[in-house]
Amino acid sequence: MKIVHRLLGILIAFCLMWILFITSIQAVVYWNPGYFEKEYTKYQVLDDLPPMTMEDLLDVTDEMMDYLKGDRADLHVTTTMGGETREFFNDREIAHMEDVRDLFLGAIFLRRVCLVVAVACLALLFGLKAKVRRVLPPALCLGTGLFFGILAVLAAIISTDFSKYFVVFHHIFFKNDLWILNPETDMLINIVPEGFFLDTAARIAGLYGALVLVLFGVSLFLSLRGRGKK
Template identity: 70%
Template sequence: MKYIHRLAGVFMAFCLMILLFVTSVEAVVYWTPGYFEKEYTKYQVLDDLPPMTMEDLLDVTDQMMAYLRGDRADLHVMTVIGGQEREFFNAREIAHMEDVRGLFLAAISIRRICLLLCAAVLLFMAVSKADFKRVLPPSLCLGTGLFFGVIAALTAVISTDFTKYFIMFHHIFFNNDLWILDPATDMLINIVPEGFFMDTAGRIAFTFGSLSLILFAVCLTLTIKNKRRP
Protein backbone atom coordinates (compact mmCIF):
# COMPACT_ATOMS: atom_id res chain seq x y z
CA MET A 1 0.00 0.00 0.00
CA LYS A 2 2.92 2.33 0.67
CA TYR A 3 3.89 2.32 -3.02
CA ILE A 4 0.31 3.06 -4.03
CA HIS A 5 0.35 6.00 -1.64
CA ARG A 6 3.59 7.25 -3.18
CA LEU A 7 2.18 6.97 -6.70
CA ALA A 8 -0.92 8.82 -5.55
CA GLY A 9 1.33 11.54 -4.14
CA VAL A 10 3.22 11.85 -7.42
CA PHE A 11 -0.08 12.05 -9.27
CA MET A 12 -1.22 14.77 -6.87
CA ALA A 13 2.00 16.68 -7.56
CA PHE A 14 1.29 16.60 -11.29
CA CYS A 15 -2.21 17.95 -10.64
CA LEU A 16 -0.78 20.70 -8.45
CA MET A 17 1.72 21.68 -11.13
CA ILE A 18 -1.01 21.94 -13.77
CA LEU A 19 -3.03 24.01 -11.32
CA LEU A 20 -0.06 26.30 -10.71
CA PHE A 21 0.61 26.68 -14.42
CA VAL A 22 -2.95 27.75 -15.25
CA THR A 23 -2.91 30.09 -12.26
CA SER A 24 0.39 31.58 -13.46
CA VAL A 25 -1.16 32.39 -16.83
CA GLU A 26 -4.12 34.01 -15.12
CA ALA A 27 -1.88 35.94 -12.74
CA VAL A 28 0.12 37.48 -15.58
CA VAL A 29 -2.71 38.51 -17.90
CA TYR A 30 -5.41 39.25 -15.33
CA TRP A 31 -3.80 40.13 -12.01
CA THR A 32 -0.78 42.22 -13.06
CA PRO A 33 -1.76 45.90 -12.71
CA GLY A 34 -1.10 47.97 -15.84
CA TYR A 35 0.43 45.05 -17.74
CA PHE A 36 -1.31 45.68 -21.06
CA GLU A 37 -0.71 49.44 -20.95
CA LYS A 38 2.98 48.85 -20.29
CA GLU A 39 3.24 46.40 -23.20
CA TYR A 40 1.24 48.64 -25.54
CA THR A 41 3.54 51.53 -24.72
CA LYS A 42 6.65 49.39 -25.09
CA TYR A 43 5.69 48.26 -28.59
CA GLN A 44 4.02 51.55 -29.57
CA VAL A 45 0.92 49.74 -30.77
CA LEU A 46 -1.09 52.95 -31.13
CA ASP A 47 1.20 53.87 -34.03
CA ASP A 48 -0.04 50.80 -35.93
CA LEU A 49 -3.73 51.50 -35.33
CA PRO A 50 -6.17 54.05 -36.73
CA PRO A 51 -6.34 57.13 -34.47
CA MET A 52 -7.60 56.16 -31.00
CA THR A 53 -6.66 56.86 -27.40
CA MET A 54 -4.85 54.56 -25.01
CA GLU A 55 -7.86 54.79 -22.69
CA ASP A 56 -10.18 53.44 -25.39
CA LEU A 57 -7.71 50.71 -26.33
CA LEU A 58 -7.43 49.57 -22.72
CA ASP A 59 -11.23 49.51 -22.47
CA VAL A 60 -11.36 47.28 -25.56
CA THR A 61 -8.71 45.07 -23.96
CA ASP A 62 -10.71 44.79 -20.74
CA GLN A 63 -13.77 43.71 -22.72
CA MET A 64 -11.69 41.19 -24.67
CA MET A 65 -10.20 39.64 -21.54
CA ALA A 66 -13.63 39.48 -19.89
CA TYR A 67 -14.90 37.63 -22.96
CA LEU A 68 -12.04 35.12 -22.86
CA ARG A 69 -12.83 34.03 -19.32
CA GLY A 70 -16.57 33.82 -19.97
CA ASP A 71 -17.61 37.07 -18.27
CA ARG A 72 -18.92 38.59 -21.49
CA ALA A 73 -21.30 36.96 -23.97
CA ASP A 74 -19.75 38.23 -27.21
CA LEU A 75 -16.86 40.22 -28.63
CA HIS A 76 -18.82 42.93 -30.42
CA VAL A 77 -16.97 45.79 -28.74
CA MET A 78 -17.81 49.35 -29.69
CA THR A 79 -15.14 52.04 -29.38
CA VAL A 80 -14.13 55.39 -30.87
CA ILE A 81 -11.69 55.20 -33.78
CA GLY A 82 -10.79 58.21 -35.87
CA GLY A 83 -13.47 60.23 -34.10
CA GLN A 84 -16.24 57.78 -35.04
CA GLU A 85 -17.86 55.02 -33.03
CA ARG A 86 -17.42 51.56 -34.56
CA GLU A 87 -16.67 47.94 -33.70
CA PHE A 88 -13.05 47.24 -32.95
CA PHE A 89 -12.96 43.58 -34.02
CA ASN A 90 -13.96 42.34 -37.46
CA ALA A 91 -15.66 39.00 -38.21
CA ARG A 92 -12.41 37.04 -38.69
CA GLU A 93 -10.93 38.31 -35.43
CA ILE A 94 -14.12 37.47 -33.55
CA ALA A 95 -14.15 33.96 -35.00
CA HIS A 96 -10.52 33.41 -33.97
CA MET A 97 -11.12 34.74 -30.47
CA GLU A 98 -14.00 32.28 -30.09
CA ASP A 99 -11.40 29.54 -30.51
CA VAL A 100 -9.07 31.23 -28.02
CA ARG A 101 -11.93 31.56 -25.55
CA GLY A 102 -12.46 27.82 -25.84
CA LEU A 103 -8.85 27.24 -24.77
CA PHE A 104 -9.15 29.65 -21.83
CA LEU A 105 -12.34 28.05 -20.55
CA ALA A 106 -10.90 24.55 -21.03
CA ALA A 107 -7.84 25.53 -18.98
CA ILE A 108 -10.05 26.86 -16.18
CA SER A 109 -12.07 23.63 -16.21
CA ILE A 110 -8.89 21.55 -16.10
CA ARG A 111 -7.70 23.55 -13.08
CA ARG A 112 -10.94 22.78 -11.27
CA ILE A 113 -10.65 19.10 -12.13
CA CYS A 114 -7.06 19.06 -10.83
CA LEU A 115 -8.19 20.66 -7.59
CA LEU A 116 -10.87 17.98 -7.17
CA LEU A 117 -8.35 15.24 -7.96
CA CYS A 118 -5.99 16.59 -5.29
CA ALA A 119 -8.83 16.47 -2.78
CA ALA A 120 -9.63 12.91 -3.91
CA VAL A 121 -6.02 11.82 -3.37
CA LEU A 122 -5.99 13.28 0.14
CA LEU A 123 -9.29 11.55 0.91
CA PHE A 124 -7.95 8.25 -0.43
CA MET A 125 -4.84 8.55 1.73
CA ALA A 126 -6.92 9.39 4.78
CA VAL A 127 -9.30 6.45 4.26
CA SER A 128 -6.42 4.04 3.61
CA LYS A 129 -4.58 5.38 6.67
CA ALA A 130 -1.48 6.60 4.89
CA ASP A 131 1.39 8.10 6.88
CA PHE A 132 0.97 11.61 5.49
CA LYS A 133 4.14 13.02 7.02
CA ARG A 134 6.42 10.31 5.65
CA VAL A 135 4.72 9.62 2.31
CA LEU A 136 3.22 12.83 0.96
CA PRO A 137 6.15 15.33 1.11
CA PRO A 138 8.72 13.12 -0.69
CA SER A 139 6.10 12.04 -3.25
CA LEU A 140 5.24 15.66 -3.96
CA CYS A 141 8.96 16.44 -4.25
CA LEU A 142 9.43 13.69 -6.81
CA GLY A 143 6.35 14.59 -8.84
CA THR A 144 7.10 18.31 -8.74
CA GLY A 145 10.70 17.74 -9.79
CA LEU A 146 9.73 15.48 -12.70
CA PHE A 147 7.02 17.79 -13.99
CA PHE A 148 9.14 20.91 -13.63
CA GLY A 149 12.04 19.18 -15.37
CA VAL A 150 9.86 18.40 -18.39
CA ILE A 151 8.53 21.97 -18.51
CA ALA A 152 12.03 23.41 -18.15
CA ALA A 153 13.25 21.26 -21.04
CA LEU A 154 10.33 22.39 -23.22
CA THR A 155 11.00 26.01 -22.31
CA ALA A 156 14.65 25.64 -23.27
CA VAL A 157 13.68 24.16 -26.63
CA ILE A 158 11.04 26.83 -27.34
CA SER A 159 13.47 29.62 -26.46
CA THR A 160 15.75 28.56 -29.31
CA ASP A 161 13.17 29.63 -31.91
CA PHE A 162 10.08 31.23 -30.39
CA THR A 163 8.45 32.02 -33.74
CA LYS A 164 8.73 28.42 -34.95
CA TYR A 165 7.14 26.95 -31.82
CA PHE A 166 4.58 29.74 -31.59
CA ILE A 167 3.33 28.75 -35.05
CA MET A 168 3.49 25.06 -34.10
CA PHE A 169 1.34 25.82 -31.04
CA HIS A 170 -1.35 27.30 -33.27
CA HIS A 171 -1.29 24.33 -35.61
CA ILE A 172 -1.75 21.97 -32.66
CA PHE A 173 -4.55 23.82 -30.87
CA PHE A 174 -6.47 25.34 -33.78
CA ASN A 175 -8.04 23.37 -36.62
CA ASN A 176 -8.37 26.38 -38.94
CA ASP A 177 -6.29 29.30 -40.25
CA LEU A 178 -8.26 32.07 -38.53
CA TRP A 179 -5.21 32.80 -36.37
CA ILE A 180 -3.34 34.01 -39.47
CA LEU A 181 -4.25 37.69 -39.38
CA ASP A 182 -3.38 40.57 -41.70
CA PRO A 183 -1.92 43.69 -40.01
CA ALA A 184 -3.47 45.80 -42.78
CA THR A 185 -7.03 44.74 -41.96
CA ASP A 186 -6.98 43.05 -38.55
CA MET A 187 -6.20 45.30 -35.61
CA LEU A 188 -5.89 42.39 -33.16
CA ILE A 189 -2.52 41.37 -34.60
CA ASN A 190 -1.28 44.94 -34.18
CA ILE A 191 -2.14 45.23 -30.49
CA VAL A 192 -0.50 41.91 -29.59
CA PRO A 193 2.71 41.64 -31.69
CA GLU A 194 5.14 38.76 -31.31
CA GLY A 195 7.15 40.71 -28.74
CA PHE A 196 4.07 40.89 -26.53
CA PHE A 197 3.69 37.10 -26.62
CA MET A 198 7.39 36.62 -25.87
CA ASP A 199 7.20 38.96 -22.87
CA THR A 200 4.03 37.26 -21.64
CA ALA A 201 5.51 33.77 -22.04
CA GLY A 202 8.59 34.90 -20.11
CA ARG A 203 6.49 36.29 -17.27
CA ILE A 204 4.40 33.14 -17.12
CA ALA A 205 7.53 30.98 -17.04
CA PHE A 206 9.01 33.08 -14.22
CA THR A 207 5.79 33.01 -12.18
CA PHE A 208 5.29 29.29 -12.68
CA GLY A 209 8.93 28.56 -11.93
CA SER A 210 8.81 30.59 -8.71
CA LEU A 211 5.64 28.89 -7.47
CA SER A 212 7.02 25.46 -8.39
CA LEU A 213 10.27 26.10 -6.53
CA ILE A 214 8.36 27.26 -3.46
CA LEU A 215 6.27 24.08 -3.51
CA PHE A 216 9.37 21.94 -4.00
CA ALA A 217 11.26 23.73 -1.21
CA VAL A 218 8.41 23.27 1.27
CA CYS A 219 8.07 19.57 0.43
CA LEU A 220 11.83 19.02 0.59
CA THR A 221 12.05 20.75 3.95
CA LEU A 222 9.25 18.59 5.34
CA THR A 223 10.86 15.45 3.88
CA ILE A 224 14.20 16.16 5.54
CA LYS A 225 12.53 17.13 8.78
CA ASN A 226 10.45 13.96 8.91
CA LYS A 227 13.44 11.71 8.08
CA ARG A 228 15.23 13.02 11.15
CA ARG A 229 12.37 11.95 13.38
CA PRO A 230 12.62 8.51 14.98
Protein backbone atom coordinates in the same frame (compact mmCIF):
# COMPACT_ATOMS: atom_id res chain seq x y z
CA MET B 1 0.72 -0.43 -0.43
CA LYS B 2 3.64 2.01 -0.21
CA ILE B 3 3.74 2.12 -4.01
CA VAL B 4 0.06 3.10 -4.07
CA HIS B 5 0.73 5.82 -1.52
CA ARG B 6 3.62 7.17 -3.57
CA LEU B 7 1.63 7.12 -6.82
CA LEU B 8 -1.20 9.01 -5.16
CA GLY B 9 1.30 11.57 -3.91
CA ILE B 10 2.84 11.97 -7.37
CA LEU B 11 -0.63 12.42 -8.87
CA ILE B 12 -1.32 15.16 -6.31
CA ALA B 13 1.95 16.82 -7.35
CA PHE B 14 1.02 16.73 -11.03
CA CYS B 15 -2.38 18.23 -10.24
CA LEU B 16 -0.78 21.00 -8.19
CA MET B 17 1.62 21.76 -11.04
CA TRP B 18 -1.25 22.31 -13.46
CA ILE B 19 -3.15 24.38 -10.89
CA LEU B 20 -0.11 26.60 -10.39
CA PHE B 21 0.47 26.90 -14.13
CA ILE B 22 -3.03 28.15 -14.96
CA THR B 23 -2.99 30.38 -11.89
CA SER B 24 0.29 31.89 -13.09
CA ILE B 25 -1.29 32.73 -16.45
CA GLN B 26 -4.24 34.39 -14.74
CA ALA B 27 -1.97 36.31 -12.39
CA VAL B 28 0.06 37.79 -15.25
CA VAL B 29 -2.78 38.78 -17.59
CA TYR B 30 -5.57 39.51 -15.08
CA TRP B 31 -4.03 40.39 -11.72
CA ASN B 32 -1.22 42.65 -12.92
CA PRO B 33 -2.53 46.26 -12.99
CA GLY B 34 -1.20 48.33 -15.85
CA TYR B 35 0.38 45.40 -17.65
CA PHE B 36 -1.38 45.92 -20.98
CA GLU B 37 -0.80 49.67 -20.97
CA LYS B 38 2.88 49.10 -20.28
CA GLU B 39 3.17 46.60 -23.14
CA TYR B 40 1.17 48.77 -25.54
CA THR B 41 3.47 51.68 -24.77
CA LYS B 42 6.58 49.55 -25.10
CA TYR B 43 5.63 48.33 -28.57
CA GLN B 44 3.95 51.61 -29.61
CA VAL B 45 0.87 49.76 -30.80
CA LEU B 46 -1.16 52.96 -31.22
CA ASP B 47 1.12 53.83 -34.14
CA ASP B 48 -0.16 50.74 -35.99
CA LEU B 49 -3.85 51.51 -35.44
CA PRO B 50 -6.22 54.09 -36.85
CA PRO B 51 -6.07 57.15 -34.54
CA MET B 52 -7.49 56.29 -31.11
CA THR B 53 -6.66 57.04 -27.50
CA MET B 54 -4.89 54.72 -25.08
CA GLU B 55 -7.93 54.94 -22.81
CA ASP B 56 -10.22 53.63 -25.55
CA LEU B 57 -7.75 50.85 -26.39
CA LEU B 58 -7.58 49.79 -22.75
CA ASP B 59 -11.40 49.76 -22.59
CA VAL B 60 -11.44 47.45 -25.62
CA THR B 61 -8.81 45.27 -23.93
CA ASP B 62 -10.89 45.01 -20.75
CA GLU B 63 -13.88 43.84 -22.78
CA MET B 64 -11.70 41.31 -24.62
CA MET B 65 -10.31 39.89 -21.39
CA ASP B 66 -13.79 39.69 -19.87
CA TYR B 67 -14.88 37.75 -22.95
CA LEU B 68 -12.01 35.28 -22.63
CA LYS B 69 -12.95 34.36 -19.06
CA GLY B 70 -16.64 34.05 -19.92
CA ASP B 71 -17.88 37.29 -18.35
CA ARG B 72 -19.01 38.73 -21.69
CA ALA B 73 -21.33 37.03 -24.18
CA ASP B 74 -19.67 38.23 -27.39
CA LEU B 75 -16.76 40.25 -28.73
CA HIS B 76 -18.69 42.90 -30.64
CA VAL B 77 -16.91 45.84 -29.03
CA THR B 78 -17.63 49.36 -30.29
CA THR B 79 -15.03 52.10 -29.93
CA THR B 80 -13.86 55.34 -31.57
CA MET B 81 -11.15 54.98 -34.22
CA GLY B 82 -10.11 57.51 -36.80
CA GLY B 83 -12.78 59.90 -35.60
CA GLU B 84 -15.64 57.48 -36.20
CA THR B 85 -17.51 54.91 -34.12
CA ARG B 86 -16.94 51.34 -35.28
CA GLU B 87 -16.43 47.79 -34.08
CA PHE B 88 -12.85 47.11 -33.11
CA PHE B 89 -12.80 43.43 -34.11
CA ASN B 90 -13.85 42.05 -37.48
CA ASP B 91 -15.57 38.71 -38.10
CA ARG B 92 -12.34 36.76 -38.58
CA GLU B 93 -10.85 38.06 -35.34
CA ILE B 94 -14.05 37.30 -33.45
CA ALA B 95 -14.10 33.74 -34.81
CA HIS B 96 -10.47 33.23 -33.76
CA MET B 97 -11.10 34.63 -30.29
CA GLU B 98 -13.97 32.19 -29.88
CA ASP B 99 -11.40 29.41 -30.29
CA VAL B 100 -9.06 31.14 -27.84
CA ARG B 101 -11.85 31.46 -25.27
CA ASP B 102 -12.72 27.77 -25.61
CA LEU B 103 -9.06 26.91 -25.01
CA PHE B 104 -8.79 29.20 -21.99
CA LEU B 105 -12.05 28.07 -20.40
CA GLY B 106 -11.04 24.46 -21.04
CA ALA B 107 -7.80 25.06 -19.13
CA ILE B 108 -9.76 26.64 -16.26
CA PHE B 109 -12.11 23.66 -16.19
CA LEU B 110 -9.16 21.25 -16.13
CA ARG B 111 -7.72 23.19 -13.19
CA ARG B 112 -10.96 22.58 -11.28
CA VAL B 113 -10.78 18.89 -12.17
CA CYS B 114 -7.19 18.77 -10.91
CA LEU B 115 -8.24 20.39 -7.65
CA VAL B 116 -10.96 17.78 -7.16
CA VAL B 117 -8.56 14.94 -8.04
CA ALA B 118 -5.92 16.27 -5.65
CA VAL B 119 -8.41 16.49 -2.78
CA ALA B 120 -9.75 13.01 -3.61
CA CYS B 121 -6.23 11.54 -3.62
CA LEU B 122 -5.47 13.19 -0.31
CA ALA B 123 -8.70 11.80 1.16
CA LEU B 124 -7.80 8.38 -0.19
CA LEU B 125 -4.41 8.55 1.48
CA PHE B 126 -6.11 9.24 4.79
CA GLY B 127 -8.60 6.48 4.06
CA LEU B 128 -5.75 4.02 3.47
CA LYS B 129 -4.33 5.11 6.83
CA ALA B 130 -1.13 6.29 5.20
CA LYS B 131 1.26 8.37 7.24
CA VAL B 132 0.58 11.43 5.12
CA ARG B 133 3.26 13.60 6.72
CA ARG B 134 5.86 11.02 5.74
CA VAL B 135 4.42 9.88 2.43
CA LEU B 136 3.30 13.14 0.82
CA PRO B 137 6.39 15.42 0.98
CA PRO B 138 8.77 12.96 -0.78
CA ALA B 139 6.10 12.14 -3.37
CA LEU B 140 5.53 15.85 -3.99
CA CYS B 141 9.27 16.33 -4.42
CA LEU B 142 9.42 13.52 -6.96
CA GLY B 143 6.27 14.50 -8.86
CA THR B 144 7.13 18.19 -8.88
CA GLY B 145 10.68 17.46 -10.03
CA LEU B 146 9.51 15.22 -12.88
CA PHE B 147 6.84 17.61 -14.09
CA PHE B 148 9.04 20.68 -13.82
CA GLY B 149 11.89 18.86 -15.55
CA ILE B 150 9.67 18.09 -18.54
CA LEU B 151 8.51 21.70 -18.73
CA ALA B 152 12.08 22.98 -18.40
CA VAL B 153 13.15 20.88 -21.39
CA LEU B 154 10.19 22.19 -23.42
CA ALA B 155 10.97 25.78 -22.39
CA ALA B 156 14.61 25.35 -23.42
CA ILE B 157 13.56 24.03 -26.82
CA ILE B 158 11.03 26.83 -27.36
CA SER B 159 13.54 29.51 -26.37
CA THR B 160 15.80 28.52 -29.27
CA ASP B 161 13.23 29.83 -31.78
CA PHE B 162 10.14 31.38 -30.19
CA SER B 163 8.58 32.35 -33.52
CA LYS B 164 8.81 28.80 -34.86
CA TYR B 165 7.26 27.17 -31.81
CA PHE B 166 4.64 29.90 -31.52
CA VAL B 167 3.40 28.74 -34.92
CA VAL B 168 3.68 25.09 -33.86
CA PHE B 169 1.55 25.87 -30.80
CA HIS B 170 -1.21 27.29 -33.00
CA HIS B 171 -1.12 24.31 -35.34
CA ILE B 172 -1.51 21.96 -32.36
CA PHE B 173 -4.32 23.75 -30.54
CA PHE B 174 -6.31 25.29 -33.40
CA LYS B 175 -7.99 23.30 -36.15
CA ASN B 176 -8.24 26.21 -38.58
CA ASP B 177 -6.14 29.08 -39.93
CA LEU B 178 -8.15 31.89 -38.33
CA TRP B 179 -5.13 32.73 -36.18
CA ILE B 180 -3.26 33.87 -39.30
CA LEU B 181 -4.17 37.57 -39.27
CA ASN B 182 -3.40 40.47 -41.59
CA PRO B 183 -1.99 43.60 -39.89
CA GLU B 184 -3.52 45.71 -42.66
CA THR B 185 -7.09 44.66 -41.81
CA ASP B 186 -6.99 42.94 -38.40
CA MET B 187 -6.50 45.10 -35.29
CA LEU B 188 -5.81 42.15 -32.98
CA ILE B 189 -2.41 41.31 -34.44
CA ASN B 190 -1.35 44.95 -34.09
CA ILE B 191 -2.18 45.27 -30.38
CA VAL B 192 -0.55 41.97 -29.41
CA PRO B 193 2.61 41.64 -31.52
CA GLU B 194 5.06 38.78 -31.09
CA GLY B 195 7.07 40.77 -28.54
CA PHE B 196 3.98 41.00 -26.34
CA PHE B 197 3.60 37.22 -26.35
CA LEU B 198 7.31 36.76 -25.65
CA ASP B 199 7.18 39.14 -22.67
CA THR B 200 4.03 37.50 -21.36
CA ALA B 201 5.46 34.00 -21.71
CA ALA B 202 8.61 35.10 -19.85
CA ARG B 203 6.57 36.59 -17.00
CA ILE B 204 4.41 33.47 -16.73
CA ALA B 205 7.49 31.25 -16.75
CA GLY B 206 9.16 33.34 -14.06
CA LEU B 207 6.15 33.35 -11.75
CA TYR B 208 5.39 29.69 -12.36
CA GLY B 209 9.01 28.71 -11.75
CA ALA B 210 9.05 30.64 -8.47
CA LEU B 211 5.83 28.98 -7.26
CA VAL B 212 7.09 25.53 -8.19
CA LEU B 213 10.40 26.12 -6.43
CA VAL B 214 8.53 27.16 -3.29
CA LEU B 215 6.40 24.00 -3.46
CA PHE B 216 9.46 21.85 -4.07
CA GLY B 217 11.44 23.58 -1.31
CA VAL B 218 8.70 23.16 1.28
CA SER B 219 8.21 19.51 0.28
CA LEU B 220 11.95 18.85 0.44
CA PHE B 221 12.22 20.50 3.85
CA LEU B 222 9.34 18.45 5.25
CA SER B 223 10.73 15.30 3.68
CA LEU B 224 14.18 15.76 5.20
CA ARG B 225 12.73 16.69 8.57
CA GLY B 226 10.56 13.56 8.47
CA ARG B 227 13.60 11.41 7.77
CA GLY B 228 15.47 13.04 10.60
CA LYS B 229 12.72 12.29 13.07
CA LYS B 230 12.47 8.73 11.78
